[in-house]
Amino acid sequence: MSFDATHQKEQFKSVGTRPLRPDGVDKVTGRARYGADFNMPGQLVARVLRSPHAHARIVKIDTTRAEAVKGVKAVVTADDLPDLTNGDAALFAILDNCMARTKALYDGHAVAAVAAIDEKAAKQALKLIDVEYEVLPHVVDVDAAMAPDAPVLNDAIFTEGVTPKPDTASNVANRSEFGHGDVEAGFEAADFIVERSYKTGQTHQGYIEPHACVASCNPDGTAELWVCTQGHFVYRQNCADLLGLEVSKLRVTSSEIGGGFGGKTHVWAEPVALALSRKAGRPVKLVMSREEVFRASGPTSATSIDVKIGARKDGRITAATATLRYTSGPYPDMWAELGAMTSFACYDLENVKTVGFEVVVNRPKVAAYRAPSAPMAAFAVESAVDELAHKIGMDAVAFRIKNAAKEGTKSSYGPVYGPIGIGPTLEAAKAHPHMSAPLRENQGRGMACGFWFNFGGQTCTDLNINADGTVTLAVGTVDVGGSRASLSLIAAEELGIEYQDVKAVVADTATLGYNDMTDGSRGTFSSSMATISAARNAVEIMRQRAALMWDIPVEDIYWEDGHAKAAGSKYGNLAPLSVKDIAAESGNTGGPIAGHSELVADGAGVSFATHICDVEVDPETGSTRIVRYTVIQDAGKAVHPSYVEGQYQGGAAQGIGWALNEEYIYGDDGRLQNPGFLDYRIPVCSDLPMIDTQILEIPNPNHPYGVRGVGETSIVPPLAAIANAVSNAAGVRMSHIPMSPPRILAALKDAKG
């Protein structure tokens, strides 16, 4: 990478301010166009037929009667999406998830789809598709799926990561292990040990906007896709691979996005829409219902976790272990491995061991959810850490400070840490007024720490200086959290112009080079790096143009405060040239002025947070109320502090829902019982207090402005912080998420004997 990403800049004019977001007016007036807001002439309506069975062999599908319905233009099954994945297991899982091939693997698995001239015809046709199923035994619970007598989902799954390799198939796809030291010796040295098992329910990201797209395949082999996604370049690649299209012939435009949180990082129904369009010869619009989103798009893992931690009387942890079992839906993945890596990442441990088991079950294919897998691991570990602190008689914050990882600590997942921010977040928590505020009857306080990796990735950006001196910034990372505002601030800062003079847009796949998607907390981190690089390239061109305008050597021109200036006194009193001055002359000094950048934004740096929570528990009903909540997290440099705070608050809000209410509930028949927001309850404004935030700014050494990703870490501590608060309020340790009123009442009843 030729671009020097080293942290250099510490004084800012635009960065750190809080201007209005450029997409705000459109969003509050309803003009913003989301996935379902786009239409093409002659478009058809698509509907998907989904399996009512949790596990069933597809014996036969007869679409004859459906195809005869007036207005039906195409019906597709797996036969219309042949396997082009060439042995790529991850891609095959995406394909099979989009359209079941030999077996329906969960309630809601797509088995066929229809495109018709209107919804009525499409729905009528769905009813006339004859699917013959051979219903098979199913399993949805993670522990039950690991039992020796569990129904096996896939005869080709033999547990990887164990020696010798098993000779019988099972639902355990992989075992992973991390750690160092001698945990047995560590537990021998402990004065106190806490050992407990925990469970967490399966939750959905709960994005408000369902998956939606409009697909159009043309007879000449070109195709277009308008879609709600976190990464239109990745969707383009997914769809091209699955449909056998040339990448350059498929143009994907990302709509505004009403939330993704990891759930829109790979395709779910878009290849089906393209297949329908290809077969019908007309554009096809496919919009999932809320029920379909719940039943058939990726939730997070359900988990079962055992934790054991030992410590000496002085509060130093001597050993820690965790065994983590994560569901991945019906396809193997790496969710438990991520949980095993992140479990003890906050701590400086001499002896630590974590083991992860990936378990396939008859539930929807799991997708990333904001710092995927870390919140559940943190719930288990931070609950045990809290319990251990109580047992020793130490303050929960002081205990964590004593054991916190620091620069030079060998992390529980292997590498040695460079400079990290866990210590400062804990010190800030210790000093925060929230920690000493009085509590009322039935109220309890909890706190917890969280870790996430963050990453960068491939990024491409164009910056065009327009003839009037305003700037158009084209980026390829989808704006999920206000990045058009933050990237405009970055461009303004680097060029030395006003924020209002920069207009950022998310470019489609045909007009910009490849970009990885907006995930891993990378949107602002990566695209700001590319924007700085592009702006610096544009500045170089503007220096050259100024040299032509003044007829002096370019070496004698420097850039300062948004102006080209002549160095020294030999050029007399030349008035500095602004961006507007230079842009106005661009037609006669070489044509348009632009800066371009393509780079790999690596070096994102790991991220830590500490949360504090006060909860009130009603001992008669088991209901809970979040009384006060504080998020403390390192942002490196907060480009637009309001949106950093928004990320912190959003993560906490989602964590609160996860901790207290949200859960996939399956019946004995393996069918999802609550696929809607009435029965799957996410928090609304009236459920939440104002979530207080404290932004720490410890510059990331690998970003020119010191920026870190902030989008994910804030969802890691809430489950544990709230569980610790509820446990303290109720006087009984809560070990099952969500802590719904019935679970709290049951725990209280058990405690009373």
Add this chain to the structure above:
Amino acid sequence: MVQVTLWGGLVPLADNQKTISVEAGTIRELLRKLEDRYPALSGPIKNQVAVVVDGVIYRNDWSQPLAEDAEVFLMRRLAGG
């Protein structure tokens, strides 16, 4: 000579070596030499690998220089939300 530690899933593909010494000045050279020595690593290196150098995770920047005493881990590429 850098010491590179493999994640558990790669160990069987590298003659059951958990830690391997490689003469390499960049991540790219390191990965190339690992593939040469253990061809079974080619698939994972192509599709799944991230490289941690002195605590910093690199998913793409294979030009990153490796110091003599660099601590290097091969990690699975992370998923993010």
